[in-house]
Amino acid sequence: MRIVVIGGTGLIGSKIVSKLGEHGHQAVPASPNTGVNTLTGEGLDEAVAGASVVIDVSNSPSFEDAAVLEFFRTSTANLLAAEKKAGVGHHVALSVVGTEKRPDVGYFRAKLAQEKLIEESGVPFSIVHATQFFEFARRIADEATDGDIVRMAPVLFQPIAGEEVARTVGRTAVGAPLNGRIEIAGPERFRMDGFFRDALAAWDDKRTVVTDPHAHYFGAEMHEHDLVPGDGATLGEIEYSGWLASVGAR
Structure with a gap:
C-alpha cells in the first residue's frame, strides 16, 4: 500500500514512515524538506x-492564534x-x-477548523486525538518558566x-476509515504540577515547580479534564520513567 505521510520528516512522521516500512508498506515522507509544501501547494499533486x-x-x-488557524485551514484545504x-x-x-x-x-x-474541513x-477519514507527547515535556516546562519558577x-x-502515537496512527491508516475519531493517551494519569515536579527532579533541573491554578497552557487556564481523554480511549503501555531512562541510555 502506498501511504503518503505529510510531515513525514518530523518527530512523529518519521516514526510512522519507519513503522509502515517495516510492515511492507510503501511509506513516502512529504514535507518542505522533500519539496512538498501544503501551504503553497508546491509538489502536492505529484506527492x-x-x-x-x-x-x-x-x-x-507558529502557534500564534491567527497564524496557526491560517496554517491548518490553508494546508488542509490544499x-x-x-x-x-x-x-x-x-x-x-x-489532532489533540x-x-x-x-x-x-x-x-x-485551529485544530477544530482542520477537523471540520476533513x-x-x-x-473517507480517521482522526486520532492524542494527549501531549513525552518528547515535548521540556518545552512545556520551558514555556511555563519565569526566572527559576515553573508555574x-x-x-x-x-x-x-x-x-x-506513531504506532496507533499507522495502524489506523492501514485499516478501514473510521469516519470519526479515536483518542489515545499514556497509561499513567498525573496532576500536571506533580508530573513536572517529578520530571524536573529526574532531569536534575534546579527550577522550582509552583502549583498555580491560574497558570496558562497554550495561552489559557485549563480546567480539570481538558487535557485527558474520555472513557474508551486507547492507552499506551510505556510509562514516563521507563521512556526517560531509555532516552538517557541512548
Missing part, C-alpha cells in the same frame, strides 16, 4: 498521486483538494485531545510516548 492513504501529521511553524483529484481513499489526521472542550484556545480552535470534504496548574495530565 499524493497513486496514494491509497494520506496521513497528515504536519504542524504549524491537501484535501489534491486527494480528491488523486482519488485517495483514506485521510488520516493527528481536548479540542472540542476548549474552542476558546487558539491552537485547539469531515466535510467527502474523503503549573494542578489539572489532570496523561502524556504519551511519541512511539505509541
Whole structure:
C-alpha cells in the first residue's frame, strides 16, 4: 500500500514512515524538506498521486492564534483538494485531545477548523486525538518558566510516548476509515504540577515547580479534564520513567 505521510520528516512522521516500512508498506515522507509544501501547494499533486492513504501529521511553524488557524485551514484545504483529484481513499489526521472542550484556545480552535474541513470534504477519514507527547515535556516546562519558577496548574495530565502515537496512527491508516475519531493517551494519569515536579527532579533541573491554578497552557487556564481523554480511549503501555531512562541510555 502506498501511504503518503505529510510531515513525514518530523518527530512523529518519521516514526510512522519507519513503522509502515517495516510492515511492507510503501511509506513516502512529504514535507518542505522533500519539496512538498501544503501551504503553497508546491509538489502536492505529484506527492499524493497513486496514494491509497494520506496521513497528515504536519504542524504549524507558529502557534500564534491567527497564524496557526491560517496554517491548518490553508494546508488542509490544499491537501484535501489534491486527494480528491488523486482519488485517495483514506485521510488520516493527528489532532489533540481536548479540542472540542476548549474552542476558546487558539491552537485547539485551529485544530477544530482542520477537523471540520476533513469531515466535510467527502474523503473517507480517521482522526486520532492524542494527549501531549513525552518528547515535548521540556518545552512545556520551558514555556511555563519565569526566572527559576515553573508555574503549573494542578489539572489532570496523561502524556504519551511519541512511539505509541506513531504506532496507533499507522495502524489506523492501514485499516478501514473510521469516519470519526479515536483518542489515545499514556497509561499513567498525573496532576500536571506533580508530573513536572517529578520530571524536573529526574532531569536534575534546579527550577522550582509552583502549583498555580491560574497558570496558562497554550495561552489559557485549563480546567480539570481538558487535557485527558474520555472513557474508551486507547492507552499506551510505556510509562514516563521507563521512556526517560531509555532516552538517557541512548
